[in-house]
Amino acid sequence: MTHTAVSLRGVSKQFDDLSVLSDISLEVPEGEFLSVIGVSGCGKSTLLRIIGGLEQQTAGEVLVDGVAVKKPTRNTGFVFQDHRLLPWLTVEANIKLGLDKKTPNQDEIVQQNLELVGLQEFLGSYPRQLSGGMAQRVAIARALANRPKILLLDEPFGALDAMTRIHMQQALREIWEKEKITMILITHDIEEAVYLGERVVVLSSRPGHIKKIVDIPHVCHVIRTGTEFSETRDKIYREFFRDENVALDYNI
Amino acid sequence: MNDTVANKEAKTPAKRVGAAVWYLLLPLLILAVWEFVCHTGIFQSYTMPAPEAVIRAAVDGIRDGSLAKHIGASFLRVLEGFLIAAVCALALGVVTGLSKKAECFFELVIQILKPIPPIAWIPLAILWFGIGEPSKLFIIYLGAFFPILLNTVSGIHNLDGKYLELARVYEVDKLRLVTKIILPGALPEILTGIRVGLGNAWVCVVAAEMIAATRGIGYMLSNGRSLSRPDQVILGMLLIGIVGKIMDDILKFISKKIVKWA
Numbered sequence: 001m002t003h004t005a006v007s008l009r010g011v012s013k014q015f016d017d018l019s020v021l022s023d024i025s026l027e028v029p030e031g032e033f034l035s036v037i038g039v040s041g042c043g044k045s046t047l048l049r050i051i052g053g054l055e056q057q058t059a060g061e062v063l064v065d066g067v068a069v070k071k072p073t074r075n076t077g078f079v080f081q082d083h084r085l086l087p088w089l090t091v092e093a094n095i096k097l098g099l100d101k102k103t104p105n106q107d108e109i110v111q112q113n114l115e116l117v118g119l120q121e122f123l124g125s126y127p128r129q130l131s132g133g134m135a136q137r138v139a140i141a142r143a144l145a146n147r148p149k150i151l152l153l154d155e156p157f158g159a160l161d162a163m164t165r166i167h168m169q170q171a172l173r174e175i176w177e178k179e180k181i182t183m184i185l186i187t188h189d190i191e192e193a194v195y196l197g198e199r200v201v202v203l204s205s206r207p208g209h210i211k212k213i214v215d216i217p218h219v220c221h222v223i224r225t226g227t228e229f230s231e232t233r234d235k236i237y238r239e240f241f242r243d244e245n246v247a248l249d250y251n252i
Numbered sequence: 253m254n255d256t257v258a259n260k261e262a263k264t265p266a267k268r269v270g271a272a273v274w275y276l277l278l279p280l281l282i283l284a285v286w287e288f289v290c291h292t293g294i295f296q297s298y299t300m301p302a303p304e305a306v307i308r309a310a311v312d313g314i315r316d317g318s319l320a321k322h323i324g325a326s327f328l329r330v331l332e333g334f335l336i337a338a339v340c341a342l343a344l345g346v347v348t349g350l351s352k353k354a355e356c357f358f359e360l361v362i363q364i365l366k367p368i369p370p371i372a373w374i375p376l377a378i379l380w381f382g383i384g385e386p387s388k389l390f391i392i393y394l395g396a397f398f399p400i401l402l403n404t405v406s407g408i409h410n411l412d413g414k415y416l417e418l419a420r421v422y423e424v425d426k427l428r429l430v431t432k433i434i435l436p437g438a439l440p441e442i443l444t445g446i447r448v449g450l451g452n453a454w455v456c457v458v459a460a461e462m463i464a465a466t467r468g469i470g471y472m473l474s475n476g477r478s479l480s481r482p483d484q485v486i487l488g489m490l491l492i493g494i495v496g497k498i499m500d501d502i503l504k505f506i507s508k509k510i511v512k513w514a
Contacts, residue, residue: 078421084414087513088436097432098422
């Protein structure tokens with residue numbers, strides 16, 4: 001029996017009169033890569049922020065590693081859509097800022113994690129000297145430097161161009177295979193969800209609740225051009241655009 | 253403003269010369285009109301001296317050392333008052349910026365004192381400190397204090413909430429939150445406050461010196477009036493402007509060096 005990394009039990013979230021998430025129950029086993037997909041405004045980011053302790057649920061229970069989440073901790077890594085590196089600190093200082101002051105061998109940790117994202121030469125660079133993709137890699141290195149039990153990724157590649165995004169997805173996949181950290185990725189990109197996730201959670205729009213959980217065949221993580229991949233992708237696609245297989249009517 | 257435009261366009265030597273001419277055109281025009289008007293005899297030379305009279309006053313002042321003495325005296329006063337004000341305003345600004353409680357405690361007093369121009373304090377300053385050095389420093393202090401204080405507070409308040417969220421996610425301790433995130437984030441606004449503060453201090457020194465002093469540019473002005481020397485008055489005014497601009501340029505340059513990321 002595998003250990004459960006994250007467990008959500010009847011989680012709901014209400015902002016004033018607005019119901020954002022309704023009755024979400026989900027178990028994420030340790031070491032899994034889970035993708036969560038939904039249209040914008042469906043509450044998927046809110047869900048991630050609740051797991052990360054940045055927001056509190058209105059009802060239900062959120063357990064990470066068996067413990068109820070009250071506030072953010074370093075054991076849960078969080079990667080935002082923007083890289084959120086401090087512009088006045090070097091790459092090295094940015095990563096060190098994320099570490100506990102008492103952590104020993106900080107230089108070594110920074111070095112190792114930069115190597116993991118392939119940026120070991122950029123230790124002394126400032127964020128403005130990096131491209132968007134590189135900066136996001138540093139942000140991932142910063143999150144991994146704490147050796148978190150789980151890594152939460154909130155549309156981390158959403159702001160990158162298509163080519164860079166594919167490279168970053170491959171890099172993330174490799175990191176996951178190497179480090180075996182539980183990862184939860186929020187995205188609105190179906191291909192990204194299928195390529196990276198072992199399971200894909202499809203959220204309905206507001207209030208967000210789990211519409212479907214799709215198991216992704218392993219081959220989809222290896223070849224993203226094959227028929228298996230497109231069939232899986234289409235299956236999820238139809239969750240969003242069921243009636244729109246027919247040519248669209250344009251009313252002018 | 254103009255020099256940045258000149259920098260951007262400085263590609264070929266011809267363009268650089270063109271930009272310099274454009275930059276200096278208006279002052280030269282004003283000088284020409286001034287010269288012309290004085291020679292038409294509309295004004296008496298004891299009310300409006302010609303440019304060459306002002307230049308003569310400048311040359312005399314440089315020769316007998318009185319110019320350097322006056323500028324030096326004003327500059328030292330400003331430096332002293334400004335530095336004391338900067339230290340106090342930064343300290344109070346950081347405390348009120350970071351603590352809601354401290355802000356609430358100081359806010360009303362700051363809000364009421366802020367609109368009182370430093371010059372309005374002169375009578376009280378003379379009653380309290382006499383006409384010596386301390387009353388002048390007090391006026392300069394007041395001129396520099398509020399801009400630095402207010403910009404420090406607003407710089408801290410305007411820090412992007414994203415960075416505070418980052419600090420929560422990584423459990424950054426209080427000390428590092430302040431020194432590595434909040435203060436560097438507020439630095440551009442703090443430096444703006446320091447520039448405005450120094451400019452104000454320079455305005456205040458002249459006002460303070462016009463009341464009672466035996467040296468300084470403000471003294472030069474009031475002395476020039478009593479001696480009916482408009483050339484000396486105009487020279488003093490030009491010096492105020494020129495020194496003020498140079499000080500601001502220096503601070504602007506330093507700010508750019510410090511805030512490389514903006």
